[in-house]
Amino acid sequence: MRGRIHSIESFGTVDGDGIRFIVFFQGCLMKCLYCHNPDTWDMQGGRFVTVPELIQEIVTYKPFLQPNGGGVTASGGEAVLQARFVYEWFKACHQENLTTCLDTNGYVRKYTPEIDDLVNETDLVMLDLKQMNDEVHQKLTGVSNQYAKQFAEYLHQHNKRTWIRYVVVPGWTDDDESAHLLGQFTKNMDNIERIELLPFHQMGKVKWEIMHKEYQLENVESPSRATLERLQKIISNYGHKVIF
Template sequence: MHAEPIQGRIHSIESFGTVDGPGIRFIVFFQGCVMRCLYCHNPDSQNMKAGRLITVEELMSEIVSYKHFLTKNGGGVTASGGEAILQPGFVTEWFKACHKEGLTTCLDTNGYAKHFTQAIIDLVKESDLVMLDLKQINDEIHKKLTGISNRYSIDFAKYLHQQNKRTWIRYVIVPGWSDDNASAHLLGQLTAPMDNIEKIELLPFHTLGAHKWKELGWKFELEDVKPPSTETMDRIQAIIASYGHTVTY
């Protein structure tokens, strides 16, 4: 008997992404997430049981027609979400298939891995680049902002450093939540010794996903929060950059 092919549960696909990793990227947004970020712009991707099932073979058949564009300028594929790390076995098999086609792989994750299982280890190995979203280093604020502790995300950052895995850090600047100097210093201090980090990307908070919250019948608690000013972004950038990393926004 043949084993059934492994299936992944996905939310959506973007075939020409330009902001989730180097070059042009085919991005798969995986379904399911354990964090409940107050600013989540894909709240409909949180439900672990929604989305559609797909096999690696079916996914690769969609990617092949874009291969010519994706192999230019260091482009490739990105596993995003939701949270791709919740489906490590499927993402690893997909990444292996992409490598056979000469495509680079990027894991866009919040790093919520309770245990460093073989599945997680294999996934990191197959990821040419990891974009790690660190929401807030102050754990008390993190719990209020996302609903859970940041301990696993920080452990994951340290694991990436131990493995010397090529990493970009992403940090969303949310006024009143992550735009204070103390939080910026905490991020700088955490990442200072991590020489595997190529850069830290600051992402200004926006309300582009607010309508999805309303469609779900959920209250968007940050609807009155304005995007951070250029002065705020410059201030946070300067603080974090003082710890030695390239910081962009």
């Protein structure tokens, strides 16, 4: 079995517990306007790897990864599109006593045994909830938010340890109503440990230019600290720890 990956980061510190070995998987069905890796969208791009090849590289980092619950993270692109491969990789990582984390946008259209196996083999899910207003979500990502919401509910039903990630984009996701909608949606999900507010940035702009794609957020600035604090206060009132 082979997986199609975009790139690897051997020393990640913000993508799960401890220090993470991150594999960015190739392919994504969302087309987020703020994506900083649009080169991962192509389902036929990237390069092929096998689980033994990944493990051979990962074990050299074990002394750095294992303290403080560190391990591996499947990111993207969208790793769920290669659920069977990621499951086999996670299973091999557990045999090496490394924790596993799935960083996903939740775009799961069909709940197959492969999805169940992957989630069961995952220690932590970091789920991106882009926008609770579906009309805005479709303009922002190109698709409906129904699948991400269904996946959030699936994780709750399975009591899967989850962090929610919410990118704060001025003019798109920084209004009070959007914050209230996120708080209301996640209010009763006791599997969620925290909600992370991720400030929008322009770091991905150069890739859009290299790929000759129209970048619609060129004049959008990063949100202010006051904005992040306002959203933090609104969402935290629904019962979850909110950080930025």
